[in-house]
Amino acid sequence: MSTGSFSKPFSAAFDINSQEFSLTGVIRPRSVDEIAVNISMLKGAIDQVRGVLYINVKRLIQMNNTAFHAFVRVFLDACRARPDLRFVIVTSSVVGWTTRMFSHLNKIEPQITIEVYDSKFYPGQSFVEDASFIPILRTQTKMTWRHERTILPRHGMRPGIAMADICCGIGDFAVLVQKEFQPLRIVALDHSRASLAYARDVATGFGITDIEYTYGDASEMLLEDSQFDFVSCRHSLQIFNRPDVLLAELYRICKPGGRVYVTNEKNSHCLGEPRSQSIQWTYNEVAKLFSHFEMDVELGPKSRRYFADAGFEDIVVESIMVSNLDGDPQDFADVIAAWENVYAGEMAVKRGDSPEFIQRFRQGFQDHIFAALHPKGYAGWPIWVASGRKPR
Structure with a gap:
């Protein structure tokens, strides 16, 4: 859990059993140093997983460019260092900006895909x-x-x-x-x-x-x-x-x-x-x-x-x-x-x-x-x- 000096708290968590790294809340650091512990957690998660790492941003209310570029840099570096690893970024149509913001990553790096969670939540x-x-x-x-x-x-x-x-x-x-x-x-x-x-x-x-x-x-x-x-x-x-x-x-x-x-x-x-x-x-x-x-x-x-x-x-x-x-x-x-x-x-x-x-x-x-x-x-x-x- 980290709050830094943001207007609202945010949290980052990693579940090794589901190979899922989650970001929730409002992430608006003034500098990358404020989220260093979360960046380190992401790098540690990448070191522990094999196959697919799910990045869950379904409850990510806001993220400024400082945070976005810091996390994306870790994804891109990992793709180059780990050709065996895929990233699936799980977004929600409720928070439509996350899909728009992250979707261009697939054009840069095919190891990164976007999955809109609730587009197929229930068949009926x-x-x-x-x-x-x-x-x-x-x-x-x-x-x-x-x-x-x-x-x-x-x-x-x-x-x-x-x-x-x-x-x-x-x-x-x-x-x-x-x-x-x-x-x-x-x-x-x-x-x-x-x-x-x-x-x-x-x-x-x-x-x-x-x-x-x-x-x-x-x-x-x-x-x-x-x-x-x-x-x-x-x-x-x-x-x-x-x-x-x-x-x-x-x-x-x-x-x-x-x-x-x-x-x-x-x-x-x-x-x-x-x-x-x-x-x-x-x-x-x-x-x-x-x-x-x-x-x-x-x-x-x-x-x-x-x-x-x-x-x-x-x-x-x-x-x-x-x-x-x-x-x-x-x-x-x-x-x-x-x-x-x-x-x-x-x-x-x-x-x-x-x-x-x-x-x-x-x-x-x-x-x-x-x-x-x-x-x-x-x-x-x-x-x-x-x-x-x-x-x-």
């Missing part, structure tokens, strides 16, 4: 960040909020706290929390620029100006440790191929004694009557489809295990059944229709499913809609709510 990202899916998300929140507004206080929500809503999507949950519970501060972060633009419009429409909407990668957030009393992350662990990585980040930014709150689904438990068999078959296939794209929409009941493995205590888990009886049944039907368009359309096609499969797949969604709108029908969508306290 394009589906869940599709702007065409945005309108229905507001309807989903309206349906689930009827339940969550009574659940949230049991999981640590209260007035006057500092809250982060990670993977905030279109931002309507943060708006509803602000109006209902009046936290002192809300930071809402998402990786979809289209969703964030919509979120800001929603907040403006409600006359709310004090939610800090920010663009960021939930698995590598540029947020400081231990600063929020309550951290929410709804319907998101299930669409990351490494939910444990995301949960570790939620843990990191939560204050000791604060709580992390998540919601996730178990899609195979979606149900409806009449036409239950067709509905059940389709939602079993939904789980398999998401698994193909390395997402787990069966994660809900697994929440307790994930929280325990992440080091939380006082873990609370409960389930709710959102149904066609929660308000207007047409809202429920609209949500299912949107699922059909994305799951049986774009996703199934991309997986390479046959027209015959897709036709049967669609039928289950259509039967779920039928059940939702039937005067004697019932349609359900189960959601698991979980929270845990970060130890003091």
